[in-house]
Amino acid sequence: MKTAYVAVYETLADWEIGHLVVELRTGRFTGVPWTVVTVGESLEPVVTMGGMRVVPDVTIADVVPDEGDLLVLAGSGQWDVGGGEAFTKLAGQFLDAGVPVAAICGATAGLARAGLLDERKHTSAAKEYLQATGYQGTDRYVDARAVADGNVITAGPDSPVQFARAVLEQLGLADERKREAYEGVFHRADPAAYATLVG
Known part of the structure; x- marks a missing residue:
């Protein structure tokens, strides 16, 4: 069974990844259920933006990127204050291993700061939002609901x-x-x- 690693951290934006995680875990429309594993910086519980308490299944240190099949990064308050570096480092390791990374909303700013969007087409909440990170990928920004390029899938919070x-x-x-x-x-x-x- 394939494995999706879902990063969890304080103020995780529950709604942004809800559709995706349900479809992966259940396989109700694809016929291919996946294992969903939550990943935290520690095994301490985190509280999502919606107030749900999540206990990570594993820590970042436990994850072997080339044994996974996807890394999912949701928005959260951490991204807008320059946080999340441990998770963007993990994202880089997944990409180096040829494993897709899916980032939505604030997580796209984390990828931008880490240089992971400089050479890939991508989207986010707004072009200006990513420009504020000082990244070098402005000319590859696409005004679309979701964009996939080079094993990176990005979207804004409304999508x-x-x-x-x-x-x-x-x-x-x-x-x-x-x-x-x-x-x-x-x-x-x-x-x-x-x-x-x-059908």
Whole structure:
């Protein structure tokens, strides 16, 4: 069974990765359930932005990037105060091992500061948001809901469904018809798309 490592830290933005994590863990629309492993800097519980208490399954030190299949980084307050360096270092190790990294909202700023977006097309909350990090990838910024390039999938905070869709595409877990139906159901509330999604 494939493994998705999900980074957890104080004020993690629950809603940003909710769609993705559910689809990976259940495989309800892809037919391929994954193991989801939460990763903390320590094994101490963290409290998400929504107030949920999460106890990490493992620490960063326990993770062997080339034994995983995906690293997921959500937004949180830490990214806007220059934090999260341990997780961006881990992201670099995943990418060096050829394993995809999916980052949404503030986590994209962390990747930008670490230089991981300089040579890859990417998106975020806004171009100006990433420019404030002083990174060198401004000319590769794409004004889109979600962008995948060079094993990095990025999205802004308003696009959790598109983020999930882009990651499923990157992982080869659903064909275009099913991905479009997924966005139809969960973003556009199109009841006609449901039959395609579950079919």
